[in-house]
Amino acid sequence: MCRNIHQLHNFEPPATRDEIHAAALQYVRKVAGSTRPSQANQAAFDQAVATIAAATAALLDELTTAAPPKNREVEAAKARARAEKRYAS
Structure with a gap:
């Protein structure tokens, strides 16, 4: 799966249309193999x-889920910590 596609389910507030x-x-770009299609x-x-x-x-x-909604800021902080660990020099 493309790393730029993030989980959208079970967040508070819910995922926006954007x-x-x-x-x-991102999905179409990955499948098509290009970021900008020809005319x-x-x-x-x-x-x-x-x-x-x-x-x-x-x-x-x-x-639907029985799990409580995730907090976007907390999940973003976790992702930054994972990235720092992964890309530490």
Whole structure:
């Protein structure tokens, strides 16, 4: 899985449409193998992003869990600590 796609489920506040769109964009870029499609492929690329974003939003709306929601700041701090450990010189 692409490292830039982050978990979006079970956060307080819930994932925004911008976060869902960013995840869909990263997914399409990964699958397509390019970050910027040619003009000939732009419409297909944009349609794929929109379709995946809609499917992701629907999935997040339907998922349920008994776990308490995660705090975004706490999870971001954990990720920074893991990165510091991983990339320490």
